[in-house]
Amino acid sequence: MTDKHLHIISFNVPYPANYGGVIDVFYKIKALYNAGIKIHLHCFEYGRNFPDELKKICFEIKYYKRKTGIISNISLKPYIVKSRKSQDLINNLIKDNYPILFEGLHTCYYIDDKRLKDRIKIYRESNIEHHYYYHLFKSERNIFKKLYFITESFKLKLFQSTLKNADLMLVVSEKDTFYLHKNYPENKICYLPSFHPNENLKVKQGIGSYILYHGNLSVAENEEAACYLIENIFNEIKLPFVIAGLNPGNKLKNLTAKYQHIKLIENPNEQKMHELISEAQINILLTFQETGLKLKLLNTLYNGRYCLVNNKMLAGTNLHELCFIADTNEDIKNTINKIFTKEFNYKDLEERERILNQNFSNQSNLNKLLQLVFDVK
Numbered sequence: 001m002t003d004k005h006l007h008i009i010s011f012n013v014p015y016p017a018n019y020g021g022v023i024d025v026f027y028k029i030k031a032l033y034n035a036g037i038k039i040h041l042h043c044f045e046y047g048r049n050f051p052d053e054l055k056k057i058c059f060e061i062k063y064y065k066r067k068t069g070i071i072s073n074i075s076l077k078p079y080i081v082k083s084r085k086s087q088d089l090i091n092n093l094i095k096d097n098y099p100i101l102f103e104g105l106h107t108c109y110y111i112d113d114k115r116l117k118d119r120i121k122i123y124r125e126s127n128i129e130h131h132y133y134y135h136l137f138k139s140e141r142n143i144f145k146k147l148y149f150i151t152e153s154f155k156l157k158l159f160q161s162t163l164k165n166a167d168l169m170l171v172v173s174e175k176d177t178f179y180l181h182k183n184y185p186e187n188k189i190c191y192l193p194s195f196h197p198n199e200n201l202k203v204k205q206g207i208g209s210y211i212l213y214h215g216n217l218s219v220a221e222n223e224e225a226a227c228y229l230i231e232n233i234f235n236e237i238k239l240p241f242v243i244a245g246l247n248p249g250n251k252l253k254n255l256t257a258k259y260q261h262i263k264l265i266e267n268p269n270e271q272k273m274h275e276l277i278s279e280a281q282i283n284i285l286l287t288f289q290e291t292g293l294k295l296k297l298l299n300t301l302y303n304g305r306y307c308l309v310n311n312k313m314l315a316g317t318n319l320h321e322l323c324f325i326a327d328t329n330e331d332i333k334n335t336i337n338k339i340f341t342k343e344f345n346y347k348d349l350e351e352r353e354r355i356l357n358q359n360f361s362n363q364s365n366l367n368k369l370l371q372l373v374f375d376v377k
Contacts, residue, residue: 004374005059005098006032007040011084011106013048013063014041017197018270019216019246020295021126024172025103027195031366033057037374040098044084044107064089078155079148080106080129090115099373102166105129105156112165122373123166126194128176130156135289139220163187168372175290175316192368193360194295198302201353207343208281208305210240211336214273215296218247225286230255232329234262239340244268244276277304281340284308284332290315297323298360301352305344308335318359322352 010025017026029039038059046066054061064086072083090110093100099120102108104127111121130153137149163169164184170192171177177191213229215222226243234241243256244265256264268276277283283304285297290312297319300307307323314320324339326332357364370376 004036004376005038005040005096006373007042007093007098007100008103009042009089009100009107010103011044011080013043013045013050013054015048015051015053016270021104023196023295024124024126024194027197027362028369029054030057031195031362032369035366035370037370040092042089042092044086062088062092076155076158077109078105078129078152078159080152080156081109081159085109093119101373105160105163108159108162112162120167120373121165122168122170123163125169125171125176125180128179130154130160132289136220139224139288141220145220170369170372173316174318177316190368190372192365192372194298195362195365196295196298196302196360198299199362200302201349201356202278202303203305203344203349203352204278205344205346205349207341208279210242210280211282211284211340212242212244212276212280212304213284213286214244214276216247217243217245217252218249221288223249223252224288226252227255229284229286230259230262233332233336234259237333237336239336242276242280244273274303280304282306282308282336284336285313286310287313298356301356306339306342308332308339319355322355 008029012022014022014025014029017023029041032039040060041054041058042062042064044066045063046068050063067083067085073079075082084106090113094115097119099122100116101122101124102111103124108123110116133149133153133156137146137153140146140149164187166187169180169187169189171180171189172194174191177189180189213226217223217226222245238261241262242265246267248264248266253264256262277300283300285294285300285307287294287310294313297309297313301319301322309323309325310327311325314323324335326335
């Protein structure tokens with residue numbers, strides 16, 4: 001396997017692997033490295049350091065400054081794509097004939113470039129981006145951000161047509177796989193769930209003492225979900241409720257301060273977040289959009305006890321058997337009361353392990369990826 005090389009274009013520096021998209025990138029690289037693949041990593045950087053951890057698992061790393069600002073917005077190409085245009089990147093890609101993996105639509109500026117017409121080009125889907133940005137538009141309250149999100153959604157829908165140049169599309173959810181099959185019937189499209197940090201289940205048996213909602217709280221959708229839970233569920237249910245995540249806004253801070261049984265934990269480190277997930281009795285995960293595979297759901301199932309979710313959180317995942325599902329306020333309250341004192345036992349653990357190993361293990365994902373890209377069986 002030592003003679004197998006792969007270019008990977010990452011939308012951001014994929015370490016530390018502490019949020020959705022970069023988690024998939026980092027653990028994919030790690031799995032490929034362990035399989036003997038030589039990774040030529042190309043990173044667009046904007047605010048992250050150049051970590052030594054990547055040097056250990058990559059054959060070569062190139063960094064490119066992302067061109068943020070108004071100039072990248074004045075274009076029919078989406079801002080997330082145009083700001084990742086780099087002459088140095090295309091110059092580096094054409095030095096050899098290795099396959100190229102484009103991580104997300106963000107990195108696809110050159111996917112239709114004639115200089116790459118004879119190369120194997122792989123598109124890694126994490127979201128149907130114009131759907132995702134439309135939902136951000138609906139969630140956002142700031143008028144200027146709303147305008148940006150709806151404009152970007154329109155541009156992304158137009159730009160998506162360049163994906164016809166991909167020789168292979170690797171898609172994180174079955175729902176998105178169906179969508180891409182329908183829109184690109186001539187392309188090779190395969191379902192490949194996200195890579196993640198969990199090799200084994202680390203779920204504690206017994207009973208926890210609180211309910212947890214966690215996420216990047218600077219993201220409008222996550223803040224909206226946290227506020228919704230407070231205003232519609234935990235304003236009545238007086239059980240201990242913990243909200244944890246990155247950079248919560250003033251609205252959420254002020255709202256949690258009104259209730260003695262609700263605690264907000266700002267910017268917990270990786271160890272603290274793992275502890276919060278594993279000690280909770282219920283991890284409640286709510287989303288208002290059916291895009292991609294929610295990696296925090298997968299991480300919670302590997303590390304936490306009971307998961308209470310709405311149907312949109314499960315879209316295209318085949319994880320329904322492992323979660324309690326509730327969509328209305330009344331159903332959420334009833335389910336919380338039903339399982340808050342329910343013991344998580346060995347039988348629960350065994351069933352969860354069976355389903356996760358069957359569908360979401362990094363090893364099975366790696367085997368599929370190696371076969372698709374390098375014809376390694």
